Amino acid sequence: MATATAPTLDPALEKRCIDTIRTLAMDAVQAAESGHPGTPMALAPLAYLLFTRHLRHDPKDPHWPDRDRFVLSVGHASMLLYSVLHLSGYDLSLEELKQFRQWESRTPGHPEYGYTPGVETTTGPLGQGIGNAVGMAVAEAHLAATFNREGHAVVDHHTYFIAGDGDLMEGVSHEAASFAGHFGLGKLIGFYDDNQITIDGRTDLTYSDDAGKRFEAYGWHVQHVADVNDLAALDAAIAAAKAETARPSLIIVKTIIGFGSPNRADSSKAHGEPLGKEEVVLTKRAYGWPSEQPFFVPDDAREAWLAAGRRQAEAHGAWTARWDAYRAAEPALAAEFERRLAKRLPDGWDAAVPSFTAENGAVASRAASGTVLNALAAKLPELMGGSADLAPSNNTALKGLPAYSAATPGGRNMHFGVREHGMGAIMNGMALHGGIVPYGGTFLVFADYMRPAIRLAALMHQQVLYVFTHDSIGLGEDGPTHQPVEQLTALRCIPNLTVMRPADASETAEAWKVAVAHRDGPVALVLTRQKLGYIDRTKYASAEGVARGAYVLRDADGGAPQVVLMSSGSEVALVLEAARKLEAEGIRARTVSVPSMELFAKQDAEYQRAVLPAGVPRVAIEAAHPMSWYRLVGDRGTVLGIERFGASAPYQRIFEELGLTVDRVVEAARRVVKG
Structure with a gap:
């Protein structure tokens, strides 16, 4: 859905709006005496254009369901995001920017979900944000197919991300990008900040990929913008990306890290350390900045930013009108959509959980898990997931339901492929988007491959469910490469992750009940390959004790x-x-x-x-x-x-x-x- 046409600003005012981002970033990093000023200085034109002309967002209501999502995968450039959120009118004061990287401030060193209004996900570990954005786009496509009806599009938004050289070097970005291209996520638009600088020096020390060809091979629509300061070219590229609905889009943008700094621009020294007080002053003079005072925001630039925030928020009002019409035309669907977004469980959902007896209970806990999962899925349509190419082994397939694909985005069976790390990051994005409780399976030993994503799910308190089977030496002949030894202890060390290793089929059923009802962080279900004996609950205590x-x-x-x-x-x-x-x-x-x-x-x-x-x-x-x-x-x-x-x-x-x-x-x- 389009937003109101942006007015044409005086070029000098537009430059002040952009340079405000740059100077706020420089000043905050300098005040903290740590941080990353160079990338915000480079990307300021892109952030300005995106937030004032393209991103459908409402600074007064950062959680309205049909907003566009924005992910700063280059999380070290956090002051880029904090600056535009403050200027757009989010509940993020200038005083908070002055407290950058300080105890309990709303401006931590890397963006953290739940701390700062407008931050959609926690980023910093490079590559993860790309996977999160892919997951958000999956959720949008699935919910649109599930809830939209002719004449009533209540789920219709884009997901944007900004990535850098480090993101594209990390393996998880390859996994997630390959997945996105294969599944035709046409409402996913990414920007690659091609500044050719890393902490160690220029990227050609270690990196000579042709990123454009790589993403074309993944099935993405790829464009190039030769200079991030060319707003007209950048605007046209974003418009073309939005017009491409069958493929995800990547816009490769050339930037100069530390743009405008007389002595630090285009060098690794602009990446991860303050410019220095003298260099900050010199850079402001190079911009023609009207004040050397730290954290100065020109009145006309502030008003232009706030006006843009109000203009982009008009999309929220238009959506509210559509939502009212939808609720009148489709009351049952509207109620279900609201329930899922509110994370409320339907009445009587746990009645679907099967009981196990001597006749059906002497099974591997992975088999019991599959039985319980399918019973729950019939009552909980928000359950959506699969495995990393191990569905028959993990027992994660939902029987009788279609697979998620570009042709059938309403499907709930996901084929993540052999991409454990990507799977974890994508599931995080699905959970963050809302309306879905994602689950994903693999062997317990391969939890190591996705540990960074598990850690972030725990850090963000997201309800992501992991089905880890083949949980011990009990898998036998596959040998030590596949037999987990240290993984249980390692997972138990992650704060806010609940690890559950049930003893029999009855405990497995109770563990699933806990996982579904748990709202404060991810849950790992750890399950056997080998058959377990049946524990006769008429002789022993009820498995309801699992919840404790x-x-x-x-x-x-x-x-x-x-x-x-x-x-x-x-x-x-x-x-x-x-x-x-x-x-x-x-x-x-x-x-x-x-x-x-x-x-x-x-x-x-x-x-x-x-x-x-x-x-x-x-x-x-x-x-x-x-x-x-x-x-x-x-x-x-x-x-x-x-x-x-x-x-x-x-x-x-x-x-x-x-x-x-x-x-x-x-x-x-x-x-x-x-x-």
């Missing part, structure tokens, strides 16, 4: 426990059997299932003591590195785990050779009881 992270699965007979045996996942069966053997010897053993250390840590102290009573020694076992268990076993406890790589053999033999057996648990329990 740890619970007493079976208590000691005949009095208070003398030892607590704990585990997660497939090894819970070992501690159950060990408890029976110990009790045959007269040692009272409590069995505790610990599907999620993170959820258990959130329980009150009384509950934690009830599950793990003080003074009772503890033994933990897990087919993984033992590090994460030491905080639970305490001084008198012991952990049986793996501190070496696995091996290629039937999994039963590997467990035996590595000492992950019932007898080892029994021996360890005897030792800790004796003290």
Whole structure:
């Protein structure tokens, strides 16, 4: 949808509007005595043109659903974004710009989602922003196909991103760009800041790609603008990109880093350090700037920026009128759209979660997960995802539903290809866009490939669901390259990530319920390849204890426990059997299932003591590195785990050779009881 035509500004005023971005960026970096001034100085004309003439946004309501999305993948250039947000009229004061990079300011060193109005995603780790933008474009295409009706286009917006040389060097950008081209994301428009400078020096030290040809090979529409200061050429290129609806677009823009700086321009010294007070003054004089005072904004430039913000926000008013008509014509669809954007679960959604019995419950947890996922998907249309070319192994396919594609964007089965890192970044963008709860599967060992995206999902508190199967040496013959050892501990170290490793089919069902209802960060479901035994819940505690992270699965007979045996996942069966053997010897053993250390840590102290009573020694076992268990076993406890790589053999033999057996648990329990 078009916005009101931008008035023609006096060229001198237009230059002041652009130079205001440059000087604010220089001053903020200088005041902080750290940061990256050069790229904002170079890209100021592009940011000006995009925010004042093309980006449909409302500074007074940064969250209206049909706004265009903007991603600054070159997150180190954060002052570019902060400057234009402030000037456009967002709730970001000049005082906040003066507090750049300071404690609890709304202008952190790299853009952080949730801190600053108008920041759509956290960027800084290079390449991630491109993947996020791809995910946002996927979400737009899917929601448009799902909710738009003839005469009622309530989802119709573009996603823009700016990337630099570093972004395009990072592998995740290749994965995401290849995906975007293949799936024909025509409302995705990217800008490549081709300044040919890195921290070490000129890009030809390490990089000689023809980016245009690369993106053409991916299936993108590629244009070149020889000088970012040529607003007419830049404007025409953006218009042409918006007119291209079948392919994503990349506009390669030549810039000079540190533009205007007499002694720093076009050098690596303009990249990641302040210009210096004297150089700032010299640069302002080179611009013909009316004041050497830091953070000076000319009155006419401020008014022109604010007027542009109000003009671009007119699109919001037009959308509101369309939305009112849509709600009148399609009340059920409108209500569903509002529910999904508000992240409300429909009434009775959890009734869809199946129960498992002796007849259907003795299965691998990956198989149980697939059953639960399909049952939930029938009730929760916001669930959309797939795997990194492993759907039959991860059990992530939604049966009977179409695949997402350029021809069928309303499909919910996603084929991410062998692109774990790209998958993670794309899912982050889908979640950030809103209206979708994305999930993605791969083998647990390959969580390492997507760890940076997982970390960012946790940092942004986004509901992204990971289905990690083949969770241990239990996958057997594939051998140590595919057998995770350190991954569980590593994932448990990520703040705000909830890791869940269920012990049986019933715990898997409960874990999915927790994941779907969880709103404060991503959830990793860690699942077995090998078949698990059925835990008869008429004899043992209900799996509802999964929601509390740890619970007493079976208590000691005949009095208070003398030892607590704990585990997660497939090894819970070992501690159950060990408890029976110990009790045959007269040692009272409590069995505790610990599907999620993170959820258990959130329980009150009384509950934690009830599950793990003080003074009772503890033994933990897990087919993984033992590090994460030491905080639970305490001084008198012991952990049986793996501190070496696995091996290629039937999994039963590997467990035996590595000492992950019932007898080892029994021996360890005897030792800790004796003290």
